[in-house]
Amino acid sequence: MSKAPSCCDDFDPQAQTVDSALARILEALTPVAGREQVPLLGAYDRVLAADLLSPVDVPAWANSAMDGYALRAVDGDAPRRVVGTSLAGHPFAGMVDAGECVRIMTGAPMPAGADTVVMQEHVTRDGDQVRLSGAPKAGDNVRHAGEDLRHGSLAVPAGTLLRPATVGVLASLGIGEISVYRRLRVAFFSTGDELQPVGAPLAPGQIYDSNRYTLHGMLRRLGAQPLDLGRVPDDPAALEQALREASSMADVVITSGGVSVGEADFVKDLLERLGRVNFWKINMKPGRPLAFGEINGATFFGLPGNPVSVMATFYQFVRPALLKRMGMAQVEPLPLLRVRCLDTLKKRPGRVEFQRGRLQRDANGEWVVRSTGSQGSHVLSSMSSANCFIVLPQESPGVEAGGVVEVQLWEGLV
Numbered sequence: 001m002s003k004a005p006s007c008c009d010d011f012d013p014q015a016q017t018v019d020s021a022l023a024r025i026l027e028a029l030t031p032v033a034g035r036e037q038v039p040l041l042g043a044y045d046r047v048l049a050a051d052l053l054s055p056v057d058v059p060a061w062a063n064s065a066m067d068g069y070a071l072r073a074v075d076g077d078a079p080r081r082v083v084g085t086s087l088a089g090h091p092f093a094g095m096v097d098a099g100e101c102v103r104i105m106t107g108a109p110m111p112a113g114a115d116t117v118v119m120q121e122h123v124t125r126d127g128d129q130v131r132l133s134g135a136p137k138a139g140d141n142v143r144h145a146g147e148d149l150r151h152g153s154l155a156v157p158a159g160t161l162l163r164p165a166t167v168g169v170l171a172s173l174g175i176g177e178i179s180v181y182r183r184l185r186v187a188f189f190s191t192g193d194e195l196q197p198v199g200a201p202l203a204p205g206q207i208y209d210s211n212r213y214t215l216h217g218m219l220r221r222l223g224a225q226p227l228d229l230g231r232v233p234d235d236p237a238a239l240e241q242a243l244r245e246a247s248s249m250a251d252v253v254i255t256s257g258g259v260s261v262g263e264a265d266f267v268k269d270l271l272e273r274l275g276r277v278n279f280w281k282i283n284m285k286p287g288r289p290l291a292f293g294e295i296n297g298a299t300f301f302g303l304p305g306n307p308v309s310v311m312a313t314f315y316q317f318v319r320p321a322l323l324k325r326m327g328m329a330q331v332e333p334l335p336l337l338r339v340r341c342l343d344t345l346k347k348r349p350g351r352v353e354f355q356r357g358r359l360q361r362d363a364n365g366e367w368v369v370r371s372t373g374s375q376g377s378h379v380l381s382s383m384s385s386a387n388c389f390i391v392l393p394q395e396s397p398g399v400e401a402g403g404v405v406e407v408q409l410w411e412g413l414v
C-alpha cells in the first residue's frame with residue numbers, strides 16, 4: 001500500500017520499510033567461505049565454523065557442591081564417624097560404609113559409597129564424630145557426572161558467536177583450538193570535500209571527519225577487521241578508484257556521505273555502474289538515503305553522511321549484515337524493551353524514528369527513558385550521551401510525557 005507524500009508527511013513511497021530492508025539484506029547475504037583454526041584466547045567475537053561435540057562428560061565425575069560431609073542418606077540422622085577427607089584435586093581413595101562419612105570440600109570427588117553431602121553448617125563435630133541436625137535427603141548437594149554436558153552431545157553449534165561464556169565452555173571441555181570463520185574484512189572511507197583529518201586546521205566550510213571514528217569503533221566492537229581507507233573527495237573518478245580498491249580487498253565496503261540527491265552525491269550512481277544497487281532509501285529517521293548493494297563481490301553499504309545517520313543505519317542494518325557474513329546462524333536482533341518515557345517526543349508520521357535516549361532508573365527504581373536532547377541528524381553530542389534508541393513507529397505522531405515507548409539497546413551486551 002502506498003500513498004502520495006505531502007508537505008506534512010514524511011513518508012517516501014519509493015523507500016523501503018525498516019523491516020523489509022533488513023529482511024532483504026539478510027536474505028541476500030551468506031557467510032564468508034574461509035575458515036581458520038584459532039587458539040581459545042583468539043576466539044572471542046569469532047563465529048564457530050563447525051558443530052562441536054563434547055569429548056567428555058562435564059563434570060567428569062560426581063562431586064560435592066558444598067563444603068561438608070559426604071555420607072549415605074540411608075543411614076538417616078544417625079551420628080557418623082569421619083573416616084577421611086576428599087579435597088578438590090585430592091580424592092578420598094576408600095569407601096564410605098554405614099555410620100561413616102568423609103570430610104569433603106566443594107568440587108571434590110564424591111567418595112565411593114556416599115550419595116549425599118551435608119553442609120558443615122548443619123552438623124556438630126566432636127573429634128571424629130559428626131552429629132546431624134536431621135535426616136538428609138538423598139542426593140543433596142551432589143553434582144552429577146555429565147550434568148552440564150554429556151560426552152558426545154552437541155556442546156556448541158556451528159554459527160555460534162563466541163562470547164566469554166561459550167569460550168569458557170570450550171575451555172571446560174579441554175579444547176584449546178577451534179575452527180572459526182575467518183575474520184571479516186570491512187573497508188570504509190568517508191566522502192566529502194569539506195572533510196579534514198583530526199588535527200589539521202579548518203578553513204571556512206570545512207569540518208572534521210568524525211564518521212570514520214564512530215565506524216571504526218562499531219566495527220571493532222563487532223570483531224570485524226576495520227580497513228580504514230581515509231577520506232575521498234566528491235569527485236567521481238576518485239570515488240570510483242576508491243570503490244574499486246575497497247572492494248578488491250574487503251568482504252564489505254562501507255562509505256559515508258554523498259548518497260542523497262545533491263549535486264555532489266555520486267555514490268549511488270557509481271554503485272549502479274560498478275556493481276548493483278539492491279535498494280536505496282528507507283523510511284527511517286535518521287538515515288533515509290541508505291544504499292545497499294554489491295560491488296565486485298563485496299557487500300556494499302552507502303551510509304548517509306550525517307554523523308547520527310551513520311550510527312543509526314549501522315545498528316539497524318550493517319551490524320546484522322556483518323554478523324550474518326561473519327557466519328552467525330541466528331542473527332540476534334538488538335533487544336527492545338517497553339518503558340515509560342519521561343519526555344514528550346515530537347514526530348511526524350511517515351518514517352520510523354530512532355530518537356536518542358537514556359535508559360535510567362527513576363526514584364522508585366523503575367527503568368524509564370529520557371530524551372538526550374536535540375534530534376538533528378548532525379547532532380552527535382546527543383548520541384554520545386545516549387545509551388539507547390527510542391523507537392517510534394512509522395505512523396506514530398509522537399508521544400506524550402509518561403507514555404510507554406520501545407527502546408532499543410545497543411550497549412552493554414555481552
Ligand SMILES: Nc1nc2c(c(=O)[nH]1)N[C@H]1C(S)=C(S)[C@@H](COP(=O)(O)OP(=O)(O)OC[C@H]3O[C@@H](n4cnc5c(N)ncnc54)[C@H](O)[C@@H]3O)O[C@H]1N2
Pocket residue numbers: 190191192194195207208209210211212256257258259260261262265286287288289303304305306307309377378
Ligand atoms: N533535497 C534533499 N536533501 C536531502 C535529503 C533529501 O531527501 N532531499 N536527505 C537528507 C538526509 S535525510 C540526509 S541523511 C542527508 C544525507 O546526505 P548524504 O549522504 O549525501 O551526505 P552528505 O551530504 O555528504 O553529508 C550530510 C552531512 O553530513 C556531514 N558529513 C559527511 N561526512 C561526514 C564525516 N565523515 N564526518 C562528519 N560529518 C560528515 C556533511 O558535512 C553534511 O553536513 O541528506 C539530506 N539532504
Ligand code: MOO
Pocket residue numbers: 284285286287288289304306309377378
Ligand atoms: O535521515 Mo537523514 O539521516 O534525517 O539526516
